[in-house]
Amino acid sequence: MEYIFFDIECANMLHGKAKICSFGYVLTDSSFNILEKKDILINPASFFDTYALKRMGTTLPYPKEEYEKAGKFPSHYEKIKGLLTKEGRMAVGHGTVNDAHFLLHECERYSLPPFDFKYSDTVKMYMKLTGREKKLDLTSVFTEIYPEENSLHSHRSDDDAEMTMKIAKNICDVTGRTLEDLIKNNNLLSEQVFSGRILDPECYLFRVNPSGCRKPDEIVKRFMELQKPATKGVLEGAKVALKARYQWLNLASYLKIIKLTNAAGGRFVEERWLADY
DSSP states (O other): OEEEEEEEEESOOGGGOOOEEEEEEEEEOTTOOEEEEEEEEOBOSSOOOHHHHHHTTOOOSSOHHHHHTSOBHHHHHHHHHHHHHOTTEEEEESSHHHHHHHHHHHHHHTTOOOOOEEEEEHHHHHHHHHTOOSOOOHHHHHHHHOTTOOSSOTTOHHHHHHHHHHHHHHHHHHHTOOHHHHHHHTTOOOEEEETTEEEETTTTEEEOOTTOOOOHHHHHHHHHHTOOOOSSSTTTTOEEOOOTTHHHHOHHHHHHHHHHHHHTTOEEOSOGGGOOO
16 A cells, blocks of 8 residues: 655635646655655746735745746646556545645646545544644644654645655554554545545535536446445445435435445445345
8 A cells, every 4th residue: 555645835826726836745655654755846827926925924945937947737637647546545635625626726727637536634634633623734733743843844745745644654653553544444535536526425515616517326326436345344244225316305415324334334235125224
């Protein structure tokens, strides 16, 4: 199992749409040994919001000229897609839903097909570990865990990705569990991008891509393909089904039941006559 920790920075969010200027990542093995660390600079083809940078108390980590001579998002699309969708690899970020939105924004902007991938979030991990209800930004969490660490620079994508990795490693050290185990058994792998949407059934959150919507039955079918039953649980070996009309009445709840069924070791089936429940 490999993990890819990633972070995205944007030049601006004009009209609520991201203009990505960097995609940073740290690729590790299951023991958090760094296999690769890289910051992919991207020409945002737009202006840099210097006011936002000042408000965050930071500056651009590279000269503007470095971004301007880098390729625009389409020239990096296949690379980023490959990094996030490779079989046997888990994607992890901090506040990852934002990064997922950024990618969808750029795909829409350049008429590129959005790609499907699952991701987890160290924000959720840290909140679950500490029992906090308020979400904390990456720098705040990292500083809380590593108060003496000052070699990594906030808002530089590859360094932010490494901070995310170190937060995940600390959580694993504290709990004595592997990252894969934490994610699969604590409903942390709850978000995914598919069919141009960000789907988080745990929060009933749907973000719809203006390019078009799929019918509920198509979404359910695709969602089921992305699920894998847990090896153990109270529903181990059991089959669960719901009336198909519930897809149309409350799709989010329908998907959440599918997810919870799999998390409990059961298997969701569409044919009610095959179901145990």
